[in-house]
Amino acid sequence: xxVLELRHVTKRYGSFLAVDNISFAVEKGQILSLLGxxxxxxxxxxxxxxxxxxxxxxxxxxxxxxxxGRRPYERNxxxxxxxxxxxxxxxxxxxxxxxxKRRNFDKAKIPDRVAEMLSLVKLKGFDNRRPGQLxxxxxxxxxxxxxxxxxxxxxxxxxxxxxxxxxxxxxLRFELKAILSAVNATTIVVTxxxxxxxSLGDSVVVMSAGKIMQEGAPTEIYADPRTRFVAEFIGRxxxxxxxxxxxxxxxAELKAVGGIRMFVxxxxxxxxxxxxxxxxxxxxIRIGSALPPSDAGPVNEMRGTIRDVAHLGADLHLVIEIPGxxxxxxxxxxxxxGLERSGQEVSITFFPQDCIVVPSGS
Ligand SMILES: Nc1ncnc2c1ncn2[C@@H]1O[C@H](COP(=O)(O)OP(=O)(O)OP(=O)(O)O)[C@@H](O)[C@H]1O
Ligand SMILES: [Mg+2]
Numbered sequence: 001x002x003v004l005e006l007r008h009v010t011k012r013y014g015s016f017l018a019v020d021n022i023s024f025a026v027e028k029g030q031i032l033s034l035l036g037x038x039x040x041x042x043x044x045x046x047x048x049x050x051x052x053x054x055x056x057x058x059x060x061x062x063x064x065x066x067x068x069g070r071r072p073y074e075r076n077x078x079x080x081x082x083x084x085x086x087x088x089x090x091x092x093x094x095x096x097x098x099x100x101k102r103r104n105f106d107k108a109k110i111p112d113r114v115a116e117m118l119s120l121v122k123l124k125g126f127d128n129r130r131p132g133q134l135x136x137x138x139x140x141x142x143x144x145x146x147x148x149x150x151x152x153x154x155x156x157x158x159x160x161x162x163x164x165x166x167x168x169x170x171x172l173r174f175e176l177k178a179i180l181s182a183v184n185a186t187t188i189v190v191t192x193x194x195x196x197x198x199s200l201g202d203s204v205v206v207m208s209a210g211k212i213m214q215e216g217a218p219t220e221i222y223a224d225p226r227t228r229f230v231a232e233f234i235g236r237x238x239x240x241x242x243x244x245x246x247x248x249x250x251x252a253e254l255k256a257v258g259g260i261r262m263f264v265x266x267x268x269x270x271x272x273x274x275x276x277x278x279x280x281x282x283x284x285i286r287i288g289s290a291l292p293p294s295d296a297g298p299v300n301e302m303r304g305t306i307r308d309v310a311h312l313g314a315d316l317h318l319v320i321e322i323p324g325x326x327x328x329x330x331x332x333x334x335x336x337x338g339l340e341r342s343g344q345e346v347s348i349t350f351f352p353q354d355c356i357v358v359p360s361g362s
Contacts, residue, residue: 001063001064002025002026002027002061002063003026003027003028003062003063003153003154003186004025004026004049004060004061004062004153004154004186004188005023005024005025005026005060005061005064006022006023006024006025006045006048006049006058006059006060006061007023007058007059007060007061008021008022008023008057008058008059009021009022009023009045009048009055009057009058009059009060010022010055010056010057010058011041011044011048011053011055011056012056017209017210018041018044018210019041019044019045019048019055019210020041020209020210020211021057021058021211022041022045022058022207022210022211022212023058023212024205024212024215026154026186026187026188027186028184028186029181029184029185029186030186030187030202030203031177031180031185031187031188031189031200031201031202031203032187032188032189032201032202032203032204032205033188033189033190033191033196033197033198033200033201033203033204033205033218034046034188034189034190034191034197034205034207035190035191035192035193035194035197035204035205035206035207035233035234036192036206036207036208036213036233037192037208037233038192040207040208040209040210041207041209041210042158042190042192042207043082043158043190045188045190045207046079046156046158046188046190048060049067049075049077049154049156049188050072050075050077050079050156051067051070051071051072051074051075051077052072054068062075062076062153062154063153073102073103075153075154076150076152076153076154077152077153077154077155077156078099078146078147078148078149078150078152078154078155078156078185079147079155079156079158080143080144080146080147080155080156080157080158080160081143081158082158082159082162082190083163085143086131086139086142086143086146087131088130088131088132089130090130090131091127091128091129091130092118092123092126092127092128092129092130092131092134092142093114093118093127093128095131095142095143095146096114096117096118096142096145096146096149097110097113097114097149098146099146099147099149099150100113100114100149100150103150105150113149114149117145117146117148117149118145120145120148120179120182120183121141121142121144121145121179122141122175123138123141123142123145126138126142136163136164136165136168137164137168137171137172139163140160140161140163140164140172141172143160144157144160144176144179148179148183148185151183152185153186154186154187154188155180155185155186155187155188156187156188156190157176157187157188157189157190158190159190159191159192160176160189160191161173161176161191161193161196162191162193169196173196173199173200174199176200177199177200189201194233194234194235197218198218198221198222198234199218201218202217203215203216203217203218204216204217204218204221204234206221206229206230206233206234208229213226213227213229213230214226214227214230221234222234222235223356224356225279225356225358226358226362227358227359227362228277228279228358228359228360228361228362229362231279231356231358235281236281236282236329236331237279237280237281237282237356238279238280238281238282238285238328238329239277239278239279240254240256240257240258240260240262240277240278240280240326241256241257241275241276241277241278241360242254242255242256242257242260242275242276242278243255243274243275243276244264244266244274244276244357247266249297250265250266251263251264251265251266251297251298251352252264252266254276254278254355256278258323258324258325258326259323259324260302260322260323260324260326262278262300262302262352262355263297263298263299263300263352263355264278264352264355264357265351265352265353265355265357266357267357274359274360275359275360275361276357276358276359276360277357277358277359277360277361277362278355278356278357278358279355279356279358280328280350280354280355280356281354281356282317282328282329282330282331283331283332284350284351284354285328285330285348285349285350285354286348286349286350287318287320287330287332287340287346287347287348288346288347288349297352298352299349299350299351299352300349300350300351300352301347301348301349302322302323302347302348302349303322303323303345303346303347303348304320304321304322304323304328304345304346304347304348305320305321305343305344305345305346306318306319306320306340306341306342306343306344306345306346307319307320307321307327307342308342309340309341309342311334313334314333314334315331315332315333315334316331316332316333316334316340317329317330317331318330318331318332318340320346320348322348328348330348
């Protein structure tokens with residue numbers, strides 16, 4: 001049985017549908033990332049789970065028990081709000097002990113539990129500081145310790161890293177994952193950062209306008225997005241739009257806008273004629289025709305002109321103009337090649353299997 005399950009949950013504010021018939025489940029010790037643009041209903045979903053809002057339809061189940069009618073303090077949830085909301089007048093210890101006191105945790109055991117939490121989030125010795133005397137990263141860890149202190153059945157983290165600068169955010173991401181794993185927490189992490197969602201989550205749910213667009217393992221969502229929205233939201237992409245010809249051995253020709261013709265591997269579901277959007281990830285495109293031999297059939301090869309080269313640490317980002325004027329983004333590992341420069345003519349290649357086909361405009 002899943003520790004947490006949402007069944008067809010809908011939430012309206014007046015006539016506005018903030019959450020529209022969503023269902024998903026989280027298993028013991030798993031992390032589910034809830035990802036989507038601002039206003040798509042992520043925080044509302046957490047509020048429905050924690051009991052701060054009531055669903056208009058559907059059910060929120062904790063280990064098979066319907067939470068309908070239960071107030072937030074009657075649900076065994078650890079919550080980290082979007083803005084942390086530490087109590088500024090309380091010390092670190094008091095902040096962490098807050099939930100324990102509210103839930104009538106054995107008073108004599110509170111100091112030990114708080115010490116355990118401080119050690120978990122690496123803040124031993126910070127006991128008597130107030131939030132104003134802590135860095136952003138330290139505040140974030142206090143908030144996490146407070147959320148985990150009651151050993152909650154379900155941990156809900158709303159943008160846990162968003163208040164931090166990029167470098168710290170990156171470091172704490174791994175720490176957060178390690179801490180959650182150490183206590184085997186069943187967790188939902190809300191973020192609008194796709195990289196964060198992918199690196200934290202065992203599974204990822206992508207939302208848009210209150211609806212779930214897709215759910216799956218991070219690699220699955222990246223490699224096999226079902227819609228253009230999901231493909232664009234997760235990672236960079238180059239797009240071609242056009243009509244698909246008849247497939248032979250699972251490969252069809254796309255006559256794309258701009259006069260481009262290319263071979264794409266077509267999944268069973270998109271063998272119907274009609275308009276399709278085709279995505280090729282930047283790292284799937286190779287510069288130069290040095291493709292390994294393939295028995296998979298045709299290879300796509302195009303001429304192009306390099307329009308921009310950017311060295312981003314370990315990666316080389318290139319912008320390449322192809323016939324018809326379309327600009328493609330291509331990424332390569334930077335291993336000191338340094339040969340490519342703006343204005344240079346190159347040949348680019350990619351396999352039909354590197355093409356992701358989705359319904360046009362999806
Ligand atoms: N109490 C409310 N009354 C009316 N509308 C609300 C209320 N709370 C949220 N909404 C609306 O519901 C939608 C979803 O809000 P929500 O806070 O869940 O978004 P979010 O995905 O968390 O966005 P963000 O990434 O910006 O935090 C928004 O359009 C918001 O304006
Ligand atoms: Mg939010």
